Each structure stands twice: as C-alpha cells, then as structure tokens.
Amino acid sequence: MSQSGKPRRGGDRAEGHVFDGVDRRILDILQREVDRPVTSIAEEVGLSPTPCWRRIKRLEETGVIRARVALVDQRLANVPMTVFISVKVPSHAKTWLDDFRALIEAIPEITEAYRLTGDVDYILKVVVPDIAAYDLVYKAMIERMDFSQISSSISMEELKFTTALPVDHL
Amino acid sequence: MSQSGKPRRGGDRAEGHVFDGVDRRILDILQREVDRPVTSIAEEVGLSPTPCWRRIKRLEETGVIRARVALVDQRLANVPMTVFISVKVPSHAKTWLDDFRALIEAIPEITEAYRLTGDVDYILKVVVPDIAAYDLVYKAMIERMDFSQISSSISMEELKFTTALPVDHL
DNA sequence: CATGAAAGAATCTCTAT
DNA sequence: ATAGAGATTCTTTCATG
Numbered sequence: 001m002s003q004s005g006k007p008r009r010g011g012d013r014a015e016g017h018v019f020d021g022v023d024r025r026i027l028d029i030l031q032r033e034v035d036r037p038v039t040s041i042a043e044e045v046g047l048s049p050t051p052c053w054r055r056i057k058r059l060e061e062t063g064v065i066r067a068r069v070a071l072v073d074q075r076l077a078n079v080p081m082t083v084f085i086s087v088k089v090p091s092h093a094k095t096w097l098d099d100f101r102a103l104i105e106a107i108p109e110i111t112e113a114y115r116l117t118g119d120v121d122y123i124l125k126v127v128v129p130d131i132a133a134y135d136l137v138y139k140a141m142i143e144r145m146d147f148s149q150i151s152s153s154i155s156m157e158e159l160k161f162t163t164a165l166p167v168d169h170l
Numbered sequence: 171m172s173q174s175g176k177p178r179r180g181g182d183r184a185e186g187h188v189f190d191g192v193d194r195r196i197l198d199i200l201q202r203e204v205d206r207p208v209t210s211i212a213e214e215v216g217l218s219p220t221p222c223w224r225r226i227k228r229l230e231e232t233g234v235i236r237a238r239v240a241l242v243d244q245r246l247a248n249v250p251m252t253v254f255i256s257v258k259v260p261s262h263a264k265t266w267l268d269d270f271r272a273l274i275e276a277i278p279e280i281t282e283a284y285r286l287t288g289d290v291d292y293i294l295k296v297v298v299p300d301i302a303a304y305d306l307v308y309k310a311m312i313e314r315m316d317f318s319q320i321s322s323s324i325s326m327e328e329l330k331f332t333t334a335l336p337v338d339h340l
Numbered sequence: 341c342a343t344g345a346a347a348g349a350a351t352c353t354c355t356a357t
Numbered sequence: 358a359t360a361g362a363g364a365t366t367c368t369t370t371c372a373t374g
Contacts (some may be wrong), residue, residue, distance in 0.1 A: 027247070030240035034204065037366060048344050053368075064246045069333055070200035071237045077197070078339045082284065084293065104329055108336035113329035114252065120323065123254065129339045153290065159274055159283035163239055163333055166278035169248045169299045207351065218358055223353075344373080352365070357358100 017062055022047065024167040026055055027064070031164035034068045071163065079109075079127040082155035083134050085141075087122040090148040099145055109137050187232055192217065194337040196225055197234070201334035204238045241333065249279075249297040252325035253304050255311075257292040260318040269315055279307050 025045045029036060042052035059065045074080050089096060104113045104124070112125035128134045134152075142150070195215045199206060212222035229235045244250050259266060274283045274294070282295035298304045304322075312320070 027240070027242060031242060032239060033237065034240040035238045038368095039366080049367095050345085050369095051343060054342095057368090062246065063243055065240045066243045067203065067241045068205045069202060069239060069241055070197070070204040070235045071239055071333055072197060072201060072335050073233055073236045074335060076232065076234045077335050077337070079335050084284070084286065101329060108334075108338070110330060111333070111335070112331050114254070114325040115327040115329060116254065116323040116325055118321075118323040122329070123323075127335055133339070151288075153286040153288040153293075155284040155286055157285040159271060159285060159292070160280060161282050163241055163281070164278075165242050165244060165247050165249050165281070165297055167247070168278070169303070208353095209351085220354090220360090221358070227353090342374090345371090347370080348368085350365105350367070353363090355360105355362085357360080 019064075019170045023055060023059065024170050026052070027059065027170070028164070028167050030056070030059075030065065031167075074127060078129050081128050081130055081134065082158065083126045083128065084153045084155065085124040085126060085138075086120045086149075086151045086153070087124065088119075088148040088150075089121045090146045096145070103141065103144055107137060107140065109133070189234075189340045193225060193229065194340050196222070197229065197340070198334070198337050200226070200229075200235065201337075244297060248299050251298050251300055251304065252328065253296045253298065254323045254325065255294040255296060255308075256290045256319075256321045256323070257294065257317055258289075258319040259291045260316045266315070273311065273314055277307060277310065279303070 022045050026041060029041055029044065038053045038056065039049045041056070042049045045052065047055075056065075074082070089100075100122075104110050109126050109128050110124050111127055114123050115121065116123055126134065126137055128137060138150070138152070141147070192215050196211060199211055199214065208223045208226065209219045211226070212219045215222065217225075226235075244252070259270075270292075274280050279296050279298050280294050281297055284293050285291065286293055296304065296307055298307060308320070308322070311317070
C-alpha cells in the first residue's frame with residue numbers, strides 16, 4: 001500500500017498548492033518529533049536551513065500542520081483504560097444530534113467520535129482510569145440522552161497508535 | 171465525569187511521583203500547544219519561569235510527556251477518508267498474532283489498532299485518500315493473512331478528535 | 341525565483357543567589 | 358522565587374546564482 005501505482009504528479013491538493021517529496025519528508029519528520037531544530041531537518045532532507053524553514057512555515061500557514069502538541073502517556077496520566085462505545089441513535093431529529101455533539105464535547109474522557117456507515121451509527125473512544133470511572137461516563141451519557149442501543153468494548157491491548165498520517169499520498 | 175467525587179490526594183502514580191494541580195494545568199496546555207514559550211506557560215499557571223521549566227522537564231524525564239509531534243490535517247494531506255476495520259481471528263496461534271502485528275506495523279495507513287473484548291477481536295483505524303486506496307489496503311491484508319471475518323465501516327463524519335488526555339485523573 | 345550566508349531577536353537551559 | 362549568563366534556535370534580511 002501507500003503505493004497506488006499511479007505516477008506521482010507532484011500531489012496537487014484541493015487548495016491548489018503543490019507538495020513534493022521534500023515536503024513529504026519534512027512532514028514525516030515533524031509528525032514524529034516536532035522539536036527537531038530546523039537546521040537538523042534541513043540537513044536530513046538535503047536543504048539549507050532557510051528554504052527548509054520557509055517550507056515548514058508554509059506548511060503551517062496553509063494549515064497542513066494543524067497543531068503542535070505533546071503526547072501524554074496514558075498509563076502515567078492515570079487513564080490506562082481505553083473503551084470503545086458503539087451507539088445507535090433512537091431519533092434522527094436534528095435536536096438529538098445537536099445534544100449528542102454537546103455531550104461529546106463536554107466529556108473530556110471521550111477523545112474521539114465518528115459517525116459511521118453500517119448498523120452502528122456512532123463509535124466513541126473513551127479513556128478512563130478504570131471500570132468505575134468508565135461507568136460514570138456511561139451513566140452521564142444515558143442520563144442526559146436517549147439511545148437506541150449502546151455497547152462497550154474494552155481495549156485489552158493497544159497494538160498500534162500513531163498520530164502520523166501516511167505521507168505517501170500527498 | 172472527570173470528577174469522581176473522591177477527594178484529590180495529589181494523584182500519586184505507580185512510579186511513586188506526585189503530581190498536583192499545577193502539573194495538570196501545565197499538561198493541559200502542552201497537550202494543545204507544545205510550542206508555547208515557558209514564560210507564557212509559567213505566567214498562566216502562576217509560577218515563575220524557572221520552577222515551571224523544571225516541572226516541564228520532569229514531566230519529560232519521567233515519560234509522562236511521551237513525544238512532541240505535529241498534527242497534520244487529514245484532508246490537506248490527501249487522506250480524508252477514515253475507515254474502521256473489525257477483525258475476527260481464525261486462529262489463536264502465536265504465529266498468527268505475530269504476523270498480524272508485523273502486518274499492522276508495515277502499513278502506515280493503519281494508524282491505530284486495538285485488541286478488544288467482545289465478539290470482535292480487533293479494531294483497526296485506517297486513513298486513506300479514497301475507496302480505491304482503501305481497497306488496496308484491504309487486499310494487502312487478506313492476501314498476506316487469513317481472517318475469520320473482516321468488516322469495514324466508513325467514517326462519514328469526525329465529530330471529535332483530540333490527542334489531549336483528560337488531566338483530572340492525574 | 342529559489343538558495344545560501346549571516347545578523348539580530350527570542351527562547352532555552354542551567355547556575356547562583 | 359528571582360535574576361541572569363551562555364548556548365541554542367528562530368526569524369528576518371540581504372546578497373548571490
């Protein structure tokens with residue numbers, strides 16, 4: 001994968017900007033260690049510091065780089081448990097969805113939420129210290145809203161977690 | 171949630187270190203903008219720069235802060251599509267799991283993978299440019315390994331995505 | 341128009357009080 | 358906690374090909 005077979009045309013995006021292999025390599029580095037000095041990155045991609053710095057700055061200004069964040073260890077932050085909640089909606093009224101959005105935003109333990117195709121309507125990723133804390137989240141949800149169905153799956157093991165998007169498609 | 175009702179005892183972790191409310195506030199900031207100057211963070215949490223800097227450094231050394239990374243926009247990086255793959259395993263042999271781990275590691279489009287309780291054994295998060303690219307990932311998987319069952323759900327909408335863990339449990 | 345060199349500003353890192 | 362020195366990095370400007 002990550003090799004579609006199509007010839008690379010330079011990777012023009014919707015916004016009209018063109019990225020090349022050097023941009024990809026810069027992003028690949030920044031997605032793993034954003035505190036690397038520009039000179040070090042420049043060296044690795046075979047550029048002098050100034051043009052490299054300009055590329056990074058442009059990647060920020062165009063929004064390709066959305067944010068620079070610290071990733072925190074789940075266990076050391078006392079939220080070692082990850083639970084996935086599958087939700088079916090009881091109503092397709094707009095008010096229900098609005099309430100659901102507000103609920104999701106209000107609960108920091110819910111770190112991800114997606115609306116899906118298929119028989120499950122939404123999937124939520126929840127991080128908590130333990131089952132008891134998860135139960136509090138669960139209760140808070142069903143107290144505030146109606147659900148047609150909710151089912152939980154506990155993550156027994158995280159095999160992979162990366163925030164680095166594949167860059168080969170750029 | 172995120173308020174368990176128990177009195178805060180300072181939040182001693184497994185490693186024996188004690189975090190307080192200031193550490194929580196620092197982490198909360200760093201999880202959103204890691205490039206904030208130390209002096210600015212110090213000001214916000216009501217500390218002078220030096221002790222604030224020392225706290226941040228300790229958070230790094232103890233591994234609470236795992237990494238500092240750039241978050242890239244999915245759409246602008248040409249991987250706007252998110253797909254969740256549910257997998258059931260055909261065999262509980264160790265070799266199968268080893269192969270599965272290697273497969274997951276080898277495919278950069280698979281950004282997350284978890285082993286779950288319940289009827290689904292694993293769930294994978296995959297980011298790709300489009301259906302065609304997804305199909306390549308899918309084919310690469312079933313060509314390399316056997317699965318008892320695979321089912322895909324396409325994300326129609328990302329309601330929430332944050333890498334910031336809740337800090338109230340620390 | 342992109343590159344490379346270099347100067348000034350800001351920040352980081354650590355020491356001393 | 359504060360002050361501050363020295364090193365590093367960032368950001369901009371300018372000359373060059």
